[in-house]
Amino acid sequence: MPNQSDSENDTPCKKSKKYLQKYKPEWEREPDFLGWIGRCQNPYEAKCKVCNKVINIASGKESLRRHATAEKHKRNLSKGYNELHTLEATSDSDDSTTLDPESELWGFYDKEPRNRAKCSMCGVIINRHPDTLYQHLKEEHSKVSKTLEFNDRDENYTEIIYLENPPNEKTERPVKRKRREKRDHDDLEDFGKYVVGLLKGIPEEQCTELQMSIVNLIMTAKKSVKDDDVLDREESIEQVQEPTKSETEDPITHEQKETKDTREKPRKRYHEIGSTDNDDHIANFGKYLTSLMKLLNKETSAEVQLNIVNLIIGTKLQCLRKTKNKFMEIQTKLLLAES
Known part of the structure; x- marks a missing residue:
């Protein structure tokens, strides 16, 4: 027994190994x-x-x-890492991963050197890969990530969510389309204001001719659009405008003028005031132009906008040339009179 206890005491104890953590x-x-x-x-x-x-x-x-x-x-x-990368501010390499300029992800980040991006909300600088950018928004700014319209790679992710929770996805899709349609309408309203600004510098006679040409241009483009939804909306607008067309085209007798509804009198007074104030007339035309442009699809609308701008700019150039020629004629007559 003593020998056995001595042998047990003589056995060396195992030393526990200490684990050292490496960088991951x-x-x-x-x-x-x-x-x-x-x-x-x-x-x-x-x-x-x-x-x-x-x-x-x-x-x-x-x-x-x-x-x-x-x-x-x-x-x-x-x-916000204001001093980060100040000594290493270099242009991005040609093979760096870039975001699509039209992607909504880019609205939440600023470009940084070395293929990185800076979050405009919290100042964090991360890799510019779209998956990394979206993951940061999802984890740190969850409310913002819910409003994003995803690219092709992100659409696979949204399809998985759609399979797991169909009711939520069905209710979110119409909201996104409404938000996009609202932005398109805002762009058309801005275009209408831009056209009003261009028309204000043109004489009244040429301005009236331009308005007729612009309306004809839009109506011609509308006839080429075969979308059923657009055609239905055209019919509703044409029905609203039929009374004004009949009033200008059909002759009105003296008896018809006396029996006309008294509600037409304020409209006549407004028309008389608008004829004396060209600016108000142009502003009303801008609103009418916007309502017509909303009936066109996106591609046709862009083409029509370009044609309208070219038409107005061309007319303004002609007016400037005429003014210059008249000035030269007057100057020539004055020189001849002095001689």
């Missing part, structure tokens, strides 16, 4: 470390890009969390 690139995508940690040459260290400080991570990620709660780190982070 996937930490850069975690919300707690997003945008401010980076790799060092030493695999057991990480670098804070905001504080420009090396952190020992051999004991684990807890050291990174302690650094994230430090007051100095919070102050540097709140500045």
Whole structure:
């Protein structure tokens, strides 16, 4: 028995191995470390890009969390990384990943060097890949991410959500189309105001001829549109405008004028005032132009807008040439009279 106990005491105890934590690139995508940690040459260290400080991570990620709660780190982070990459501001390479300019994701980020993007809401600088940008919005700004219209890659993601929860997806799709239609109508209203500004510098006679040409141009384009929904809306507008056309085309006798509804009298007075004030007349034409343009599809509308602008600019150039020629004639007559 003594020999057995002695042999047990003589056996060496196994030493527990201590695990050393190495840097992992996937930490850069975690919300707690997003945008401010980076790799060092030493695999057991990480670098804070905001504080420009090396952190020992051999004991684990807890050291990174302690650094994230430090007051100095919070102050540097709140500045929005104004001093980050100031010494390395270079143009992006040709093979860098770029966003589609029409993508709604780009409205929430600013371009940064080295294929990175800066969040305009929180100042975090991350990789410019669309998946990374959308993931940041989803995790940090969830309310904003719900309003995005996704690109082809994101559409696969939305289809998965649609299979899991069909009612929510069905109610969201019409809202997106209404929001896009509202933006299109706002663009048409801005175009109407632009046309009004161009017409105000043209003499009244040429301005009236231009308005007739513009209306004919839109009506011709409308006839070529074969969309059933557009054609139905055309009929409703034509029915509203039929009384005004009949009043201008059909002769009205003296008895008909006396029996006409008294509600027409304010309209006549408004017409007389509008004829004396050309600016008000042009402003009303701008509103009418906008209502007509809303009946066209997007492609036809863009083509018609270009033709309208070319027509107005061409007329303005002709007016300027006529004014110049008249001035030259008057100057020539004065010189002849002096001689």
